[in-house]
Amino acid sequence: MIELINVKKVFNAGRPSEFTALGGISLNIEDRKVTVLKGPSGSGKTTLLCIIGCMSRPTAGRVRLDGREISGLPERFLTDIRRKGFGFIFQVPNLIRGMSVLENVMLPAYPLGEPHARLKERAIRGLNDFHVSTKATSKVEWLSGGEAQRVAIVRALINDPDVIIADEPTAHLDTHLSYLFMEIVENFKKEGKTVIIASHDPLVCESRIVDSVINMRDGRIEGESS
Amino acid sequence: MDYETQMRSPIERQRGIIDFTLSSLMRRKVKNVGLLCLYALIVFILASAIFFTSSIKKEASLILRGTPEIIVQKMAAGRHDLFPLRDMEAVKNVRGVAAVEGRLWGYYFDDRLGANYTLIVPPAARSSAEPSEARPLFWFNAAALEPGTIVIGEGVARVGKLSKGDSIAFTAYDGSTIDLKVADTLSSKSELVSSDLILIGEEDFRKLFDIGKDYATDITVEVKNPREIPTVASKITRVLPDTRPIVRDEILRTYDSIFNWRGGMMIVILSAAILAFVIFAWDKASGLSAEERQEIGILKAVGWETSDVILMKFWEGAIVSLTAYFAGVILAYVHVFLTGSLIFEPALKGWSVLYPHFSLTPFISAEQLITLFFLTVVPYTIATIVPTWRAAIIDPDAAMRQTGE
Missing domain, CATH: 2.40.40 (Barwin-like endoglucanases)
Known part of the structure; x- marks a missing residue:
């Protein structure tokens, strides 16, 4: 369970350009469910995802992960929680050009010190699960949009996280690929993973596999629907 | 994590990061090979200058070991003239x-x-x-x-x-x-x-x-007493005012002023090489390319710590600079001791007509290698890490907001 208690995020505090991205959010996100943060751009979805995923800290308020408060932890601990507990799928695949698919997938696990052979085996298995293992040695710039996103998903799963965070994952996908993505999300749910998606794509928000939709606007929650 | 994994993880962590570093270097092959060549060239010039001058000084000390303590020349109209042997008596009578x-x-x-x-x-x-x-x-x-x-x-x-x-x-x-x-x-x-x-x-x-x-x-x-050499020399000038005594130490000083760190051709070569190195290191220190920044953003977003990114850049700097260092030093060794300082020979040796086959006795001290190391590898590695540190401390959420283009 992820609990947010009156979470605020202010950028450039004290300066003329001060901007409040989140204005006091209180929210509970249940385990093994698919939650969608829905809202127009500028509503604070990505900022909220970053705070949930330990990528940034709130200016005020508390974040609890399985009952443990994590909002005040120093960067090292946050990173540790992030890389073991969270997998990120970005709006664009964010793969490193010039490197092979396999290397990109193994990237998040390098600093963890797992034996190379075991890591490689796991990465190949992941690529296999998403039908991109034939591309393992290809450079990422040679991939199609759909393949690149699947590789990014395998990378997000390499450390076997409990929570998958996806920021506008269908923004650059056509309808067919978007449906495929939602099938992948369904499988995550079956495997018992918690999925949090920021999106305003109706195809995502209205999907039958989504358990809860949080409506956001101007850094606040407008309502929640299940 | 089992016990075995825990024991192996620090090494595996380094290995993983080095793997990434090597593949990073390979990705920018042309840029990095160019960089490596330039860097190795600077080390080569510096090392050649250091090897050459210290070996020639060593040769000089060999020469001087066989040189008399004082040489007295007869002067006529400010020029070196033949020495009349009858004047030898006057010198013999000088005390000491x-x-x-x-x-x-x-x-x-x-x-x-x-x-x-x-x-x-x-x-x-x-x-x-x-x-x-x-x-x-x-x-x-x-x-x-x-x-x-x-x-x-x-x-x-x-x-x-x-x-x-x-x-x-x-x-x-x-x-x-x-x-x-x-x-x-x-x-x-x-x-x-x-x-x-x-x-x-x-x-x-x-x-x-x-x-x-x-x-x-x-x-x-x-x-008789080496400490009296200057006194004896001045006494000789007094007895025979039209002579010029040349003391062995003066020859040594001449060699020193030509070949030591602060003098002669060395200062020209060293300052040119150091200037090139400063420009080169400054270019590295002044910032990372947009592509490198984006990569650091991605690495942080996928779970790398600031220290992992810095470690990666440290390895990058270390691999480039150590390779360039060893390549430069080995090339300089070959240049100075095997090819007879092909490049420096005409400039530094000043042998006017008959060039000796100038095979200097190989003479390298740990001090020279350490000096060279601190002049090149250390500043370069620091120059690589500093901008990375600046880029690596950004919040990982920056990558979330990138469009990826």
Whole structure:
């Protein structure tokens, strides 16, 4: 369970350009469910995802992960929680050009010190699960949009996280690929993973596999629907 | 995590990060190879200069070990003149002087080969000397040096394609020809000293240059107490005001001022190389490319810590700089000690006509290598890490907001 208690995020505090991205959010996100943060751009979805995923800290308020408060932890601990507990799928695949698919997938696990052979085996298995293992040695710039996103998903799963965070994952996908993505999300749910998606794509928000939709606007929650 | 994994993880972590670093370097192959070449070139120039100068100083110390403590030259109108042997008595009487000896030496230009030889009449007392630490310069079979014969240095033998038994025709002061037979060639610890050398008998020397029996080229003075050398030198000037004493330390100082860190050609080479290095390091330190910044953003977003990114950049800097360092040092070694300082030779050695085959005795100290290391590898590695640190401390959520383009 992820609990947010009156979470605020202010950028450039004290300066003329001060901007409040989140204005006091209180929210509970249940385990093994698919939650969608829905809202127009500028509503604070990505900022909220970053705070949930330990990528940034709130200016005020508390974040609890399985009952443990994590909002005040120093960067090292946050990173540790992030890389073991969270997998990120970005709006664009964010793969490193010039490197092979396999290397990109193994990237998040390098600093963890797992034996190379075991890591490689796991990465190949992941690529296999998403039908991109034939591309393992290809450079990422040679991939199609759909393949690149699947590789990014395998990378997000390499450390076997409990929570998958996806920021506008269908923004650059056509309808067919978007449906495929939602099938992948369904499988995550079956495997018992918690999925949090920021999106305003109706195809995502209205999907039958989504358990809860949080409506956001101007850094606040407008309502929640299940 | 099991026990085995825990034990192996620090090494595996380094390995994983080095793997990424190597593949990072390979991705920008052209840029990095160019960088490596430039870097290795700077190290090569610096190392060559250091090896060359320290070895030539070492050679100089070899030469000086055999040099007399004081050489006294006669001056006439500000120029070096022949020394009248009758004046030797006055020098002998100076308190502190142990021995005085006249020397005969000069230069001979061989217009047939276009080479300049140094002709020396070996002092009688030394002609039978065996090679020893005290007389390390050269030695020869004195019995072979009979009137009408000469002993030649390796350079002379090489240039004139001469060997034992051949003759060299010398043109004397009056235009007549004197044939001198090669009795032997010199063996020497330092070819720098003996390459252009010809040892000649006193009689033949005087005949060749028309130098009377009462004159020598200059005289050498041995001093009882080495600490009194400057005093003895000044006393000689007082007794014989038209002479110039040259103290061994002065020669050493001359070598030093030409070849040490702060003097002569070294300062030119060093400052040029260091300037190039500063520009090069500054370019690295002044920032990362947009592509590198984006990569750091991605790495942080996928779970790398600031310290992981810095470690990666440290390895990148270390791999580039160590490779360049070793390549530069090895090339410099080959350049200085195996190819005879091909590039520096004409500029630094100043051998006017007859170039010795200049194989310097390899002389490298740990101090030189460490100095070079701290001049190159350390600043470069720091220059690589600093901008990375600035980029790596950004919040990982920056990557979330990137459009990826």
